[in-house]
Amino acid sequence: MSVEMLEELEVVEMGEGFVGRKYHEAVMVEEVMDYLRPSEGKRIVDCTVGGGGHAKGLLRGGAEVLGIDRDGDAIEEAERVLREWGSRVRLVRENFRRLEYVVKAAGWEYVDGVLMDLGVSLHQLEAAERGFSYQRNGPLDMRMDCRECLSAEDVINSVFFVSMEKSLELDG
């Protein structure tokens, strides 16, 4: 891995995670394993590592896993549940749209499989302060990566402002 690449990527140290709360329930784990067939020496990228449920299955099967998630909470939880696999797992806090870059930065020349379990995690839905919950009041945030500058509230307010301006312009 080159130094420039490493400097830009946020490769994470193993932390404590969200002990005592269910972070997420991985779905269709058996089907995913049947399809990806993890085994020793296989390199699999989990682009949405979340609470590490699928990654655990891949590691149990013997594969090496590069886990990506843009949510810092997910990375923290994945560190906790996956640390027993040591150097067979690496976690990177990134947007999977930078998949190619992340894979190269990890020093992998090829991959045997890529998993994307798209959507939100139970944790994101249940943490009211994240703004994804249908059941709990919270700020209109909805950022998957809290380092991003615009919350849903910012977007709505600015779009509303622009469209009000436009319609006043058009309608006189």
Ligand SMILES: C[S@@+](CC[C@H](N)C(=O)[O-])C[C@H]1O[C@@H](n2cnc3c(N)ncnc32)[C@H](O)[C@@H]1O
């Ligand atoms: C349904 S959960 C994945 C659960 C995971 N498979 C497990 O076993 O726990 C979806 C995850 O994808 C992440 N995510 C969504 N869009 C992303 C993106 N563009 N780049 C990286 N991660 C993303 C979310 O933060 C969330 O943790």
